[in-house]
Amino acid sequence: MKGKILVVDDDDALLALLVDILDLRGFEVKTARNGLDALKCLEADRFDVIISDIEMPVMNGRDFFNHLVEKEPSMKGRVIFVTATMNEDTERFLKESGCSYLMKPFKMDAFLRLVEGVSHAEQTNEFIEKRSEERAQMEIECLLMDEEFATISLAATTVDISPNSLGVRYCGEPLKVNDIFNVHLKELDEKRRMTVVWSTSIVGNMYGAGFKRVIGNA
Numbered sequence: 001m002k003g004k005i006l007v008v009d010d011d012d013a014l015l016a017l018l019v020d021i022l023d024l025r026g027f028e029v030k031t032a033r034n035g036l037d038a039l040k041c042l043e044a045d046r047f048d049v050i051i052s053d054i055e056m057p058v059m060n061g062r063d064f065f066n067h068l069v070e071k072e073p074s075m076k077g078r079v080i081f082v083t084a085t086m087n088e089d090t091e092r093f094l095k096e097s098g099c100s101y102l103m104k105p106f107k108m109d110a111f112l113r114l115v116e117g118v119s120h121a122e123q124t125n126e127f128i129e130k131r132s133e134e135r136a137q138m139e140i141e142c143l144l145m146d147e148e149f150a151t152i153s154l155a156a157t158t159v160d161i162s163p164n165s166l167g168v169r170y171c172g173e174p175l176k177v178n179d180i181f182n183v184h185l186k187e188l189d190e191k192r193r194m195t196v197v198w199s200t201s202i203v204g205n206m207y208g209a210g211f212k213r214v215i216g217n218a
Contacts (some may be wrong), residue, residue: 002026003048003119008038008064010056013037014104018051021108022115035064042068047078048119053088054083062093080114082106086196140188142168142205144181149191158185164213168195175199183211 005027007018015031022029029170030045032038036059038052050068054061061081069076080100083090094101100114144154160167166183175196183192202208 004030004045004050005049005119006030006032006038006041006045007049008035008050008056008061010034010053010116017092018181025112025114025116027119033068035059035061037066040074042072048122049115051115052079052081054081054093055198056111065097065099071153078118080118085187087206094179101160136156141186142166143186144186145184147182149182149184161185164211166192166211167208168211169202169206169208170207172207174201174207181211 002025005022007015007029008031009015009018010033012033015033019029019031025157030041030047032041034056035052035089038050038060041047043124052064059067059082065081068079076098079097079099081097081099082104083096083101084104086103100118102111102114126160133183140158142156142158144150145152154172155172156168156170158166158168177196177198179196181196183194184190185192195214195215197210197212199207199209
């Protein structure tokens with residue numbers, strides 16, 4: 001599943017069409033017929049993209065957007081507006097909102113490109129935020145040791161980690177690129193044979209270094 005989309009429009013025929021098209025593209029789709037119903041949907045679920053009409057009964061797209069960004073400012077970049085009317089007020093609103101929009105009737109290829117673009121951008125942002133949280137949580141001690149995992153050469157703190165790479169910071173001297181260390185990640189009780197790919201000064205005698213896993217004999 002590519003992500004969740006909320007479509008807000010009082011045109012039942014258009015709602016049904018967009019649901020079918022987005023479903024075929026692998027999105028999970030929910031619908032609302034006005035801004036008030038859309039806000040209720042957002043209280044119960046989280047969406048990657050919101051596609052909203054502007055002129056609707058009960059609560060229009062302008063009021064819906066204002067309520068949305070007041071509660072969830074991060075959702076501002078996830079909204080795409082569709083409208084059949086472009087008057088002075090609508091034009092001013094769209095410019096001030098900074099949101100993408102399409103005029104009805106719109107071509108489906110342009111619609112899908114826009115939806116895919118917004119969805120991809122938001123999922124990328126979420127991935128970066130998640131990775132930042134993971135990095136903060138993975139600040140663990142590691143030891144750079146000799147071939148027998150015996151003599152401790154250097155104690156360091158892990159600041160980024162993946163199955164085949166490692167970023168550390170430490171106090172000491174710069175490491176030599178291509179030197180090989182046995183790395184013991186203490187809290188994970190994991191040992192890796194790794195080679196230095198970069199080393200740089202941070203401040204004073206504090207350095208950062210990056211490693212990649214050595215596969216096989218080196």
